[in-house]
Amino acid sequence: MRIAVLSDIHSNLPALDAILAHLGPVEAVWHLGDVVGYGPDPDRVVARLAEIGAIGVRGNHDAAAIGGPEIEWFNPEARAAIEWTRDTISRATHAWLAALPETRVIDDHTLVHGSPRDPLREYVTSLAAARAAFADVTTPHALHGHTHVPIGFTLEAPGNVAAVLPEDGATLDYTGRRAFLNPGSVGQPRDGVPAASGMILDTDAASATWHRVAYDIESVQRAMRTAGLPSRLADRLSFGV
Ligand code: ZN
Numbered sequence: 001m002r003i004a005v006l007s008d009i010h011s012n013l014p015a016l017d018a019i020l021a022h023l024g025p026v027e028a029v030w031h032l033g034d035v036v037g038y039g040p041d042p043d044r045v046v047a048r049l050a051e052i053g054a055i056g057v058r059g060n061h062d063a064a065a066i067g068g069p070e071i072e073w074f075n076p077e078a079r080a081a082i083e084w085t086r087d088t089i090s091r092a093t094h095a096w097l098a099a100l101p102e103t104r105v106i107d108d109h110t111l112v113h114g115s116p117r118d119p120l121r122e123y124v125t126s127l128a129a130a131r132a133a134f135a136d137v138t139t140p141h142a143l144h145g146h147t148h149v150p151i152g153f154t155l156e157a158p159g160n161v162a163a164v165l166p167e168d169g170a171t172l173d174y175t176g177r178r179a180f181l182n183p184g185s186v187g188q189p190r191d192g193v194p195a196a197s198g199m200i201l202d203t204d205a206a207s208a209t210w211h212r213v214a215y216d217i218e219s220v221q222r223a224m225r226t227a228g229l230p231s232r233l234a235d236r237l238s239f240g241v
Contacts, residue, residue, distance in 0.1 A: 003201040005183045005208075006054075007032035007113070007145025010061065011039030011085070012187025012237075015196040016048060018215035019186050023198055030106065030201075032145035032183070033059025033113030036089070036097065038081050038233050039187055040223035046093045058100035059113040059146065060120045065089065066097050070120060077230040084229060108203070110142040123147050124182070127161045133180050134161070142180045143201075149191045150184030150199070150210050168195070168212040175206040184210065194240035 004026040009016050020029075031054050036042040042065070049056075061078075064071040065085045074082060089097075102119040104111045115122035115129060116136035123146055124130055130153035133142060152164045155178040164172055172179070184197025191197075195212035202208070217237050224234040 001027045001203045003027060003203065004029045005032070005143055005181070005199040005201050006030070006186050007183050008034040008059070008148050008185035008188060009036075009039075009045055009049075010034055010185070010187035011036045011042040011045050012196075012215075012220055013039075013041040013044045013048065014215045014217075014220055015187045016045055018213045019196040019198040019211070020048075020052070022196075022211055022213040023200055026200070029054040030109075030111060030143065031056030032111055032143055033057045033100070034061045034145065034185075035059070035100075036065045036085050036093075037061030037078065038229075039220065040227045040229060042085050042089050043093045046089075046096050050096060055104070055106070056100065057104050057111050057113055057119065058097070058102050061085075062097045062100060063120055066094055073121075077233055080230050081233060084227065088227075105139055108140045109201075110137040110139045112142065112144050114146040115144060116142060124153075124180070125149075125151075127153070127163060130161045130163065130180050131155075131159065134178055140178050141174075144180065144182050145185070147182060148185035148189055149182065150197050151182045152208060153180040154178065155180075165191075166210040168193075168210065171207055171209040173205070173207045179206075179208065181208050184212075188237065189240040192240050194238060
């Protein structure tokens, strides 16, 4: 099965539409949370995901947007954006976000935003944290986001985890191994590349391919400024940080 895996869309509709078009026809779209927060289009992003039948999990920004205490961990700019999001979203968006589980198992894959042991908080950036993630799921493979940096971890042997930092077009063939994969961020990449990031998972071939696509960043920045969102959140989109 050919699946589009997306994470950290962050209310950025031009980035979402660009990556969906770039990834082409798929049999399913899975998302790994932080659908909203930071960006100017929460309702339209949720409507698009609902329209295409995307299924996924809740991120910390999604939890905060529907009134969760997660807002207390946010820096002032992220907090301002979430307060704006809380005041802006429709009841339908609120209900869609509220229905997202923190963890979802689909066939051979466990989906989380952060990590299996702490789905809303932990950033998996180390081999040690990835090793723990493999131990904490019952499925062969798992998918995560939250760091906004594309990465692929594989379990090469018991206790031995390898990592790849994939560039645009890179494919990881994990045949015979377990994989814990991060597609990067659609709407606010932080690996120094401003292009939207996404991943195609081919479950028959046991492979993942990462993709980057340019989108109209300036239109999003204009919408953010018009909405009164913090200007630094708009500026950073130009740099992918
Ligand atoms: Zn995020």
